[in-house]
Amino acid sequence: MEFSITCRRIAVVVLAGTTALLGGCVATSANRIYVDFTQRDFISSDSGAKKAAESGVDRENMLATRAWGEFMRGHYQRALAQFRDLREEYPATWDGNLGKAWILIKQGDLEGGEHWAELAHDWINVWQYAQENDIQGWLAMNRGDLETARAKFEPEDSLLFHEDYFYYNILDEVRAMWASAPEVSLGWLAVKNNDFEKARFHFQRGLERDPHCYLCRDGLARMAIIRNDYRQALSETMAGIKLVRHAESLAGLLDSILAELDQPGLAVATYKDLAAFHAADPMYPTRLGYAYLTEGQVVAAKNQFRDVLKRWPTDVEGTAGARAGLIRAGQSYASNSALDLAWADYHAGKYELAADAFKVLRARFHKLDSPLADDGLGWSLLGLGRAADAAQAFRDALGVDADYAYSQNGLAAAEIAQDPAYGPIWAEIAAGRLKQAKVLAEAAAPTAVDWPRRASLAWIALLSGDAQTAGQMFQKVLEVAPYAWPARTGLGLSLVQSGQVDNGLIAMQQSFYQNPSQEDAAYLRAADALIKQGRPFAARDILLIAGQTQVKGPIALKLARLAWDADDAVGARDWLALAANTVPAQVAAMVDPTDVPVERIDRVESERIKLPERYLGVVRHALGWGYYFAGDARLAQHYFEKAEAQLPDNDxxxxxxxxxxxxxxxxxxxxxxxxxxxxxxxxxxxxxxxxxxxxxxxxxxxxxxxxxxxxxxxxxxxxxxxxxxxxxxxxxxxxxxxxxxxxxxxxxxxxxxxxxxxxxxxxxxxxxxxxxxxxxxxxxxx
The missing domain is CATH 1.25.40.10 (Tetratricopeptide repeat domain)
Structure with a gap:
């Protein structure tokens, strides 16, 4: 393919003062993608770059465009994976090295950031020296060397603006983007010097140079917060959000400003405005649902979440928040002192007293269209072993609110409790004895509720490798018991294994959001299936649902592995440190196998996560506490002492x-x-x-x-x-x-x-x- 304009690096990336050139050739076929990028429409630029890269058009630069777009949106793990792929396909890449350098700096690893910036220098071109100055300035500033930072930032203008043929053939939008970059960096340098007026001056001048500079708006908003002018901060943040599609940093800033202002109706009005402005994506319409929820408008929240799911039925990952919100809305009812006392009895194991109290409250809560008293009664009766009565109480609760997840879970639990064969069947399944489990299930005496046994048979089929048959069996269970989360989890897994990944992911999201306390094995099976289908980030998002209760060792280990496979060593380090609290031996074997006797736990070399030595202090510190609370003071001291060598000032x-x-x-x-x-x-x-x-x-x-x-x-x-x-x-x-x-x-x-x-x-x-x-x-x- 012939290009109408000479190949040229053309775009600048700016994030809270960081600047980096995006590799690119100004080709007629690619101009729209670059314009989208420079206008901060990272969703459109990503979509266009993905199609262009797949068709082979300017592939290196399209891959770089996608990676920088993820970086700008704050999706660092995705960006790291894409920069890694870029380096592997095009080793002589300035973007692939510099992108990793910037992310490491954002993650606090200045040593690593400096290393990758030096690697980027090997492939630098004359028009990229301004961006090299910028990253060196930010390294110096983060180390507290403000004078060196200033010496790097101030010459950027002269390095950017040079009169040559190439400069005048660069897109106008790109020149504007370049022009604002030094101002953002100088603004944050002024903040470090506590000169907030000077910072404001630089952010304002950056905006004058580039009206699309949303990071200038971000800086101005934060200067307004310093002045305690939250109204102005809100105005600047809203203006910034309308300049970009999308930036998680600005969305988070907006949430904190609205919380500080704490004015009735303001959050809803704000997100209505943004939902209308960014009507092409589910991000802000979903946040409008949460704003309704925050202000106690439960019905409006439910309707908003349902509307999001209806408008974007194919955006499975983008609408996950709406699926979670719909379930959360069903759990959002005002607190009540009498109800709280009844629950106190329940949690103290006084189920009779709790049941009596909930019975008294039922009529009052029915008038409020609230399922809470029926739900509490159901759980109390279940605690008393009266499963059939508990099931009826949960049905009463769902008659008031069909979306109430606690009662959905309760009804499933109550009906499972009525099947005496369910526990023994699952004991065999958990032990891997599927044939014995099937014999038990088929020989079980009929019960009033038979879906738990049928769901178990479906799981046996699934784990035996027949995903298609299992999916049909799970679907039949859900037709009669839509609240049966074990069947919905199984349906999701069977659909993913059958290649219907999006439909399977939806079923998994629904099931795990409904009942996040499912066993680790359920989460891990789901994650493994998604990884096998090439959806590692969807797997990560499913595992993170467990965080609504507690991310335990095995799940944290899987998240560490996903981070490591995405080239996110900092993320892997942090998940390993969390896992070390509950499974220290497994973590030690994964990162420090020389310290663990083979007879204790054995790991093959391919399963190791070979963290850089500078990261191991954090993990060894966590291993010390993991072994300490596990009762092994000797190994605890061993790891604490190793950690002390790397973290000598850590109390x-x-x-x-x-x-x-x-x-x-x-x-x-x-x-x-x-x-x-x-x-x-x-x-x-x-x-x-x-x-x-x-x-x-x-x-x-x-x-x-x-x-x-x-x-x-x-x-x-x-x-x-x-x-x-x-x-x-x-x-x-x-x-x-x-x-x-x-x-x-x-x-x-x-x-x-x-x-x-x-x-x-x-x-x-x-x-x-x-x-x-x-x-x-x-x-x-x-």
């Missing part, structure tokens, strides 16, 4: 080493470590079993209280009493401190003072065994 690591030393009986070492930390405000909460009671208690401790116990175990009674006394003044409600003070006084013969301390411990927790035992022994001795 949490220092606390970890001290606590682990104490747990291992290294009392002198613990004392030496704890002394400098005695005044620190770092508290550990740990549940411990109370002997002979079958219950647990939460014990709170810090460096000072542990130092006191260390002195006590070292038989230095006076020092122990001193530290316990200090700790009791700082934390008068800590039972462990008062009990320790009692022991320290008793050891010195102060029985009266000891009794007083033990009684204070029991006033906090009447069944605290240590204090009870000590008082009993003192009574016998007297």
């Amino acid at each position: 949490e690591v220092k606390h970890g080493i001290a606590f682990a030393s104490y747990r291992q009986g290294d009392i002198r070492g613990a004392i030496n470590r704890l002394k400098p930390l005695a005044g620190a405000e770092y508290v550990i909460a740990e549940e411990v079993a109370i002997p002979g009671t079958g219950s647990v208690a939460e014990i709170l401790y810090d460096a000072q209280s542990t130092l006191a116990w260390s002195y006590f175990r070292n038989r230095d009674w006076a020092a122990a009493e001193t530290e316990f006394t200090h700790a009791s003044r700082r934390h008068p409600d800590w039972v462990d401190v008062w009990s320790g003070l009692g022991h320290a006084r008793a050891a010195q013969g102060d029985n009266s003072g000891a009794r007083e301390a033990f009684r204070k411990a029991l006033a906090i927790q009447p069944d605290y065994p240590d204090a009870l035992r000590a008082l009993a022994e003192m009574s016998r001795a007297s």
Whole structure:
């Protein structure tokens, strides 16, 4: 294909003061894509660039356009994956290297950012020196070297504007974009110098140079916030949002401004305006639904979310927020003190009292068109083992609000509870014994509700490899029990495995949003199926739904793997650190296998995540706590000490080493470590079993209280009493401190003072065994 204009790098990317050239050839066929990009319509530029790249038109620059567009929207993991793909296909790429450099800087890895910026320099052209200055300036500014930053930013104008043939053949929109870039950087440099008026001047001048500079509007909005002028901040933010399609940073800024203004009707009016302006996408129409929800307009919120799903039926990932919102709207009802008391009884296990209270409240809540009393009654009856009665209560709740997810889950649970074969069938499925599970399911006695057994048979078919048959079976279950989330999860998985990925993803979203507390295995199966179909980011989004309750170890490990496979080492590091809290051995084997005995856990080399050494301190710190709370103080100390070598100023690591030393009986070492930390405000909460009671208690401790116990175990009674006394003044409600003070006084013969301390411990927790035992022994001795 012949181009009408000479190949040329043409576009500048600007993000909160960062600037970088986007590689491109000004070809007649590509001009529309570049215009869309420079006008910050990143959705249109992405769509056009995707089609152009697939057809082979200017492929390198189209790939770069897509990657920079994701970067501008704040989708860093997607951008990293695309920049990585660009580098692999075109090794001599300035954009692929510089893009990664910018993202690492955004993620706080200045060392990595500098490394990739240096790699980008190897492929630099004369018109890109301004952008090299810019990234070097931001590196200096983030390191606190403001003078070097200024020396890099100020010459950018002279580097950008040179009179040559190429410059005058660049699109006008691109020249305007270039012109605003130095002003954004100088504006943020002024902010670092606390010169907010100068910052405002630069952001305003950038806007004059480029009317599409939404980052100039972002800067002006933040300057207005500094002046406490939230109305002006709102105006600037709205203007910025209307310049870009789309930027998550501005959307988040708008949310915080509206929350600060906290004026009835303002959020709805604001998002109505934006939903009309950005009517081509579900982003702001969905946010309008959440604005209705925030202001208590539940019916309007539901209608808005339904409208989004109707208008964009094929935008599966873009409408996920609307699917979640529709379910959340069904959970949004005003609090009620009588209802709260009934739920308090329920959570205390007093199901009879709770059921009676909910029954009394039913008529009142029916008048309010609220399902809450029926729902509470259903859960209370389920707690009493009255599954059939519970199911009727949940049906009553859904008769009031068919979208109420808690009652949908409750009805599914109540009907599952009526099938005695369901548990044994799933025990066989979980153990991988599918044939035995099928025999049990087919031999099970008929029950009043048969969908749980039929759903189990569908799962057996699915796990046996027959996705098509399983999908048909799940569909039949949902025709009679649309609330049956186990069947909807299975339907989604079967559709994805059959190649109907979007329909399967919709079913998965509906099921996981309805019941985010599903087992880890359900999330992991869904993620694996989506990854196999080439949808890793959809897999990530499904796994993140688990975050509505708690992201546990196996899910965090999968998210770490997805981040690593997308070239997002920082994301992988952070997910591994989270996973280390609950599955430390698996994390250690994945990132530091030399430290884990083979007999403990074995990982093949291909499963390793080889983080850069500079990232391992964060993971080792988390591993220390993971092993500490798992009861392995030796390995905890091992990882804390390795982390300390990389994080020498981290007080949490220092606390970890001290606590682990104490747990291992290294009392002198613990004392030496704890002394400098005695005044620190770092508290550990740990549940411990109370002997002979079958219950647990939460014990709170810090460096000072542990130092006191260390002195006590070292038989230095006076020092122990001193530290316990200090700790009791700082934390008068800590039972462990008062009990320790009692022991320290008793050891010195102060029985009266000891009794007083033990009684204070029991006033906090009447069944605290240590204090009870000590008082009993003192009574016998007297």
